[in-house]
Amino acid sequence: MSVQSTPKTTTMTIAEAARDALAEEMRRDPSVWALGEDLAAGGIFGTYKGLLDEFGAQRIVSTPISESMIMNVGFGAALAGTRPVIEMRILDFALCAWDELINQIAKARFMFGGQTNVPVVVRLPQGIGRGFQAAQHSQSLEAWLVHTPGLVVLAPATAADEKGLLKAAIRSDDPVVMLDPKSLFATTGEVPAGDYTIPIGEARIAREGSDLTLVTWSSLLPAVLAAAEKAGEAGISVEVIDLRSLWPWDRTRVLASAARTKRALIAHEAVRIGGFGAEIAATITEELGVPVARIGAPRIPVGYAPVLENTYRVNAEKIFAAIQKAMR
């Protein structure tokens, strides 16, 4: 007699998944703590809701508006034996702490000759959020981060991945940048019950297909899936790979898929020029000689008025058009 047990799941938002991940890790390891602006109030996306009550003000630290200090205190605290989760509200404000992230955190392990690890998680929600917040609240700068040796860069797009990757990030001894999909925080998904982590560096096939490999990550995933759906109706079978992890990224899975479909398209919310899509495209071309196309935002700042923001925004229609073009 064998009993087939279905794994239990719960429906929750990405923000809730993020909060659960942190709470579980803080329960598991007393050296895990979080620091950032407005954490006592739950954080701007509710990802710290209720944690102050459970963990107290020593571990859920509401800081002054001092971005470079938030980053550097987290760094120093990691050097002194704790595992800080550094909350920067959104990516754009982390630019006030770029020195601390790029010059200090990313380089420390190497520069100090391996005397220390820097087990910090830096949370940087990125991209266009609720909308119409203009150029200083909407950027996607993953290319910049992946370009920096020393950093692990994650970009989940679902609640299950958010939880599993955040937990993996907290347990990792490397500095990990978590690029959360700002616009998707309120979307729901099925999250496995209990303790689990997602392996860093492993992509997920979000949709199987045989004509075209479409690689994406973070906030663009729903638009990509909608475009792939539409393509399916038009007779084009699109395989969607949600990268989840940008450094390291899953070359094996991407190359295997592209080798099979013989065509690839990369879609990201960031500006197309100099974007991370170029790295994937170059890799596919170098390894397989398969034709690769890219879709990303024009190289313009994100404008405030809806028409301006939409001009920047990569949406399902634009992706569908790019799929059709790639198939020609």
Added chain:
Amino acid sequence: MADRVELGVSFLRTMVRIREFEQHARIGYDAGEIPGVVHLSIGQEAVAVGVCANLAREDYVASTHRGHGHCVAKGAETGAMMAELFGKSTGTNKGKGGSMHIADFSVGMLGANGVVGGGIGIAVGAAQAARLLGKKSISVCFFGDGAVNRGPFLEGLNWSVVFKLPVLFVCEDNAFSAFTRASSTTAGKGASARAEAIGLETRSVDGNDVFAVYDAAHELIAHIREGRGPAFLYAPTYRLDGHTVFDKAPYRSSEELERKREDDPVSDLESRLREWGVAQAQVDKIHVEAREEMVRAMLSARRAPLPTEADAFLDVQNIGAPV
């Protein structure tokens, strides 16, 4: 008084070791054996020694680009330090950091820093971690007079007061920030006034008088260890050398330099010790021993292996092999 004499002798020993380390570093640089930039702290030894003499191994120090003195005073081994300057794989940082990033975590020295003001948050963070972990450690942050015009100075001092953290901030005012007199770029009443305005317990001392530095740091560290929050020590001193080993410092007059040489903290301490009855022979012995230590450091650094190309790919990060 006997205690003071003993203390003075131990101060002298460390100050002379720092001086000799740096003089040998200069020799290594001039000979082309030290490949990179070196910032010497000759003339500033009293600050490093006076402060660090109050610290235990478990206490943390975050330093500046001019960090040899802090590193020696915190107890790092000079052979490994010299090997680091030579870029050798036996160096404190395996040849990956050099003078500007020299660090020895085994003695709580969390690194020199290539970014002015970069150590401030590190010290504050280490203090916050110590509290969270229930450790007794305190943090000391050294920085120059140039750093007080950077944002992290305000951010870090404010933060330390808000969270009442065990941090001692030490402003080593060596009169210059690189090639400019810091007084010409700092508004208002300067570093101490700013620290006081933010609410730190603050003292100013003659940074060339090692006993004055020691006593003030002693008092402030007692305040910190009692859990009464951070403190600030302002210690004016003088950089007797150029900004880097290749800076001839044309922006100051030779008269000024001559005048300042008369206030050399090492010879000042020696005269005081002689007044207190310490024999010249004992002073000479301290010099001889320090010189021998540094000659040994040079020899072993010279003989040590260089890192390999493969080493360039090590310790970048655990996850994701470098490509």
